[in-house]
Amino acid sequence: MIPPFQPPAPEAVAHVRELANRRLSAEDFDAYVSAPMGKAERDEILSLVAWFTRRYATPAERLAWARRAYARWTASAPRR
Amino acid sequence: MQGSAFDEIELFRAIAQSGARALLIGRRALVVLGIPVLTGDYDFWLHIDDIAAFNAAVAKFDLRPNRSPEEARAHGRYVLEDDERVDVLVARTAPTVDGGRVAFDELWPRRQSVAFSPGVSVAIPTVDDLIATKRFAARPHDAEDVRLLEALRSKERGS
Numbered sequence: 589m590i591p592p593f594q595p596p597a598p599e600a601v602a603h604v605r606e607l608a609n610r611r612l613s614a615e616d617f618d619a620y621v622s623a624p625m626g627k628a629e630r631d632e633i634l635s636l637v638a639w640f641t642r643r644y645a646t647p648a649e650r651l652a653w654a655r656r657a658y659a660r661w662t663a664s665a666p667r668r
Numbered sequence: 669m670q671g672s673a674f675d676e677i678e679l680f681r682a683i684a685q686s687g688a689r690a691l692l693i694g695r696r697a698l699v700v701l702g703i704p705v706l707t708g709d710y711d712f713w714l715h716i717d718d719i720a721a722f723n724a725a726v727a728k729f730d731l732r733p734n735r736s737p738e739e740a741r742a743h744g745r746y747v748l749e750d751d752e753r754v755d756v757l758v759a760r761t762a763p764t765v766d767g768g769r770v771a772f773d774e775l776w777p778r779r780q781s782v783a784f785s786p787g788v789s790v791a792i793p794t795v796d797d798l799i800a801t802k803r804f805a806a807r808p809h810d811a812e813d814v815r816l817l818e819a820l821r822s823k824e825r826g827s
Contacts, residue, residue: 647782
């Protein structure tokens with residue numbers, strides 16, 4: 589039997605939030621953004637953009653999607 | 669699942685009609701450009717002289733500033749919030765992680781206007797300028813956003 593999902597401890601959630609919101613050093617930031625972009629990565633990004641702009645053709649539709657997606661995410665995310 | 673009943677198109681209409689020089693930046697600008705990323709707040713870069721006009725425009729949405737215009741000018745940023753959260757940068761220039769500076773007055777003339785419906789549009793920076801703003805906070809997701817924007821830019825340039 590698969591055990592039920594146990595949400596992570598609040599301390600763990602806080603630590604992850606801290607990591608996600610940390611300010612990178614100039615060196616680390618540049619290392620990330622300057623890494624060469626391969627064809628596979630570029631094609632994947634552009635494929636995602638193509639789907640999104642085809643599915644949500646107008647800026648208003650895209651913003652409405654963003655609100656729905658964020659609401660879904662916050663409903664399922666661990667509490668602070 | 670739906671978001672709240674907050675009408676962001678009406679928010680953009682109110683801002684546009686106020687005459688405040690406001691650039692939509694942050695992840696919501698990426699969404700407008702066609703990049704599907706998650707975000708919960710609105711980020712604007714506002715001309716430092718237009719705080720009062722901006723605040724008056726959004727007051728009908730119950731968005732209240734956490735600082736007076738004088739305090740906001742001194743700190744370079746403030747927040748408007750109620751059920752929604754709007755982060756507002758009001759500095760004339762903002763520092764980047766690598767020690768550079770980006771000036772609002774340089775970005776504003778290059779802005780793009782995105783129309784939502786008749787009479788409703790929002791100003792966003794060019795892709796190049798949006799990439800520059802991602803170097804302000806320089807968080808891991810800002811670096812990721814730069815790569816997404818660079819892929820989009822490469823497509824626009826046909827390279």
